[in-house]
Amino acid sequence: MRVLVIGAGPAGTRCATRLAARVPGAEVTLLGAEAALPYDRVRLSQLLTGESDIPGLITHELAALAAAGVRFRPGTAVAAIDRAARAVRTARGEVLAYDRLVLALGSSALRLPLPGGDLPGVLAYRDLDDVRAMLRLAAPGGRAVVIGGGLLGLEAAVGLAARGQRVTVVHALDWPMERQLDRVAGGLLAGRLGGRGIAFAMPAKTMAIEGTGQVEAVRLDDGRALPADLVVQAVGVRPNAALAAAAGLPVGRGIVVDDAMRTADPAIYAIGECAEHAGRTIGLVAPALQQAEVAVQSIAGEAAARWRPAADAAALKVSGTAVWSAGDIAGEAEAITLHDDDAEHYRRLFLREDRLVGCVLYGDTADAGYYLDLIGSGRPVAPIRHSLVFGAALQPVAA
């Protein structure tokens, strides 16, 4: 059986190596659009801060992939899928046939349609090339503006600050990382980063990027111009679904899949950030790896292969402060908060119909596992509600 995996990110690479190991006689080919070997995208921030180098990010050497039974072809972008022929055509016109196709296309950084958005010095923060460009432009003492105060934007900001840049984060909401953090935790984090020299323009909207031949400033909606030698746009991602859409597969925000990660075409799977399951796409590596496993099982013919989304959990460690969030923290839910001014300790639990549905931990994240388990299990919490926020240590021992 010929299995073609498009996309050499974490999900695609995992899927390819596992398929080679689990499906006897499978010919597994992994196509990577980038020239690089598979690397750990999550640790790009360490490359930026200098805590790691490029070789340190590589997860699979060519030899290791070969030994695992995976044929890896880097620098191979795919232009089209011919479902009827069960073949894909690469950007260079090569046609590769498959029996099973796995789409692990990831997502692309969104870029705001701003005047001046294409000036030199305006970057995204998505892949190795972006980081290389940032490092090239980040002369010590320079000024950097990061547009977007989400997880990636803050990582970029922290990295650039570590490289001696004077960084301002422009964020449209009142507090950063609003998808993972509530207002209080976001405020605490902003305060903490402020202590590290990262300024916030918030809430603020970018109207234009200004410069002549090179970025010079970022113009905000309140009229301010933030001088900038380097601008990073970290305003979100879009699942890479165009390839599938062009092939006539159903696409929403991402490529629509069933519980077994199959698209409408039973020979084609989609996993990771490009996939849309039950109306939702994912943005984290852990569920992407789970999806890869499910796809492997399904291709191996295991009828029971089912992906059940667990609560999203995001951990961030910046400036020595641990931040962790999981589950649904945005909807209408009852909240329990515990906040210690001095100890920089904050947690907020979100409850709905007597179940823990979401959680934000700031400072002390030791109970992350306890809460993730509670969110996942959906156990009623009424009996322990009064002590829930104090974590596992104060819970009665089960009889």
Place this chain on the structure above:
Amino acid sequence: MTETRTTCPYCGVGCGVLVDAKGAVRGDPDHPANAGRLCSKGTALGETLDQPGRLLHPEVDGKRASWEAALDAVAEGFRSALAAGGPEAVALYVSGQLLTEDYYAANKLAKGVLGTGNIDSNSRLCMASAVAGHRRAFGEDLVPGIYEDLEQADLLVLVGSNLAWCHPVLHQRVLAAKAARPAMRIVVVDPRRTATCEGADLHLAVAPGGDVALFNTLLRALHARGMRSDAPGLEAALAAPLGPHGIPPAALGTFLDWFATTPRTVTLFSQGANQSSAGTDKANAIINCHLLAGHIGQPGAGPFSVTGQPNAMGGREVGALANMLAGHLDWSVPAEVAALSAFWQAPKLASGPGLKAVELFRAAAAGRIGALWVMATNPAVSLPEAATVRAALRRVPCLVVSDCTRDSDTLALARIRLPALGWGEKDGTVTNSERVISRQRGFRPWPGEARPDWWMIAEVAARLGWAAQFAWDGPAAIFREHAAVTTLARPAPRAFDLTGLAGLSDAAYASLAPIRWPVLRPGVPGGRLAPAARFVATAFRPPAAAPDAAYPLRLLTGRLRDQWHTMTRTGLVPRLMAHAPEPVLAIHPDDTALADGGLAAVESPHGRAVLRLRHDPSLPRGACFAPMHWTDRFAPAARINAAVNAAVDPVSGQPELKHTPVRVVPAPMRWHGFLLARQRLGADLAPWCALLPAGGEVWRHELAGTEAPAAAFARLRARLLGPEARWVVLEDLAGDTHRAARLANGRLDAVLFLGPTPALPPRDWLVSLFARDQIGSAARRTLLAGIASDAPPPSPTLCVCHGVTEAKVCQALRAGAKTLAAIGAATGAGTGCGSCRPELSALLTRMPERLPEPA
């Protein structure tokens, strides 16, 4: 080190205490009342010396004033009231806390200078019925027996007396005597199964108000067994309708047998008998039985009234009650009135009895009192229909209050406030329940501008033109004058005679050792008295108000072991508050559908009070019990006297504080909480609030309210804002749970917990954190959980002296302790004042498997 020999300011036992220069207190081994013993309250006296909230300067209309100006204002207030309304329009309301000398001066001011009978004492609430009973039986207010009789008795009957809590030293003496002579029997007559029942041989759970019926029944039984007496009135007494007492026949039979066959029988009666609309009849019904059995004045035998206050007897001696004249002289004997008038050089001597306490405040409420001077007492709390009393006090144009504390609900209403001396500062004498006169001596400097009450009285008298008659240079001079009054109009068939003390020199007064009256000759003390007596017919009358469908329960009130009156002194001592930290309404679990631990309202037609409800199977069905102590300062919503009816005994005028038909209904609250802080934040923090000192400088505020919990939380937190404040906050809006801790430099400053139910974490661990200079990170993590993750479960303190918890005692019992002595050896509990020994005994009688489980 020199010690000052003085007398305890609390109950009517009148224990001698020795105080050293550092304020350390021990029992006086040479005092006849206690021979070195002290109870939990007495032991803690040293901790009450530095009282916060002292009144230190005179005030007029809310502003600080000089003594000259304040005394002028008092004199002018009384002069105007006299001019406008005559002697009926002025009054004094005084206290069993006053020393005899103060009492004498006050009585002389009222009856001699102002010419009014309107002087009454809070003793009216305490033993007026006993006084009236004595006067009806003996023609004079006298207690025949002495404390040794309690030890020498073969049968001790306690009526309406929770001796273990209210007169602990006497109880200890009795228990020691019983331990030495196990054949001695103790019978407790009380609707409640009190702590005193532990160690008693028989508990007669008499129906509330059924005491007269019981003793009428006893009188007939004694007569039926052939006992006879020549004293007048027996036939009528025997014919008096019996009434229902509610005691089962078997228990009744045992009691009648024991009484009839035990010549050495003492019946001790106290407030439970006195505070009744038939209180005087109760006293006489008891005295009748002893008279018929021939018990009076014999060793180990006789009726024995024990007073509540340290100097109730002194007030009776000087006649500072509305229906008494002075020195046991009698208004009904013209020669005695004339003698006193001449002795005092008081031509306008009051012509007859004045208004008794309840009548007095009703007159005030009706606007008939123009000037009222309240001394050393808190009628806004202690009288029944307390709301009416407050309104009455507000209506008095010139309300003067002399007190040592600012923390008095009555003082708050006063126009003129005079700072009085407190215990340890003032100098004079008191007389205890066995007629022993003891010196109270000052050993501390006078704080601020505080002065003795007698001095204020003399100064006011001087301003009214009576300087010569009040020209005393000290308490010794007053005492001599008081003693001299008892020599007037002699010979008279009267026991109260201080002839032997009338010539006491200042030096002899200063060193006066305790001496029992009558003192006919210098240095010769009196002993037991066997007065001529008569029977009084005591037809049974039920309590004034009967329970009905609307108010089906009978409210009983009383004292707690470690509290005194309105808590102005004991309420500041953490270890005394620990025994009963909140105002609690006890009720039999079958009489209420309300849950244990919630708040409940006690309602009568007169008013309501809200208290913490406790299920207590030791209460009789149909009754509930509430302590009398809580005030506006400590728990405004829990002032039980707001609900108590103002029915009075027709003879003594004593209010029926121990019987009010009530109903117990839910007191719905939207939130319950507590606030711990390094200061007292007042009792107005919430609709329901109970304060107590929790140790160190920490005050505990128990709270409940009806507003939205989040709003209450925000409001209360705002009270705690401070410049250096750092917070740990827990909020569960949907769960109505809000908690906050305020810290400054890592030190705990305040803790606030709110929740939807009374089920909140225990306070002890949190209180203990206040003592730490730094809250460690472990404690900080679980601070708002209210528990240390490795803490032992909390347990109530039983032994206040040694801080021994119930858990520790139970541990000793499980380890094999089988006696009080063994518990004492293992834990120290019960080896101090002994006040907890009844509770220890109760635990001892439980089988090990029935002891409270360690959590």
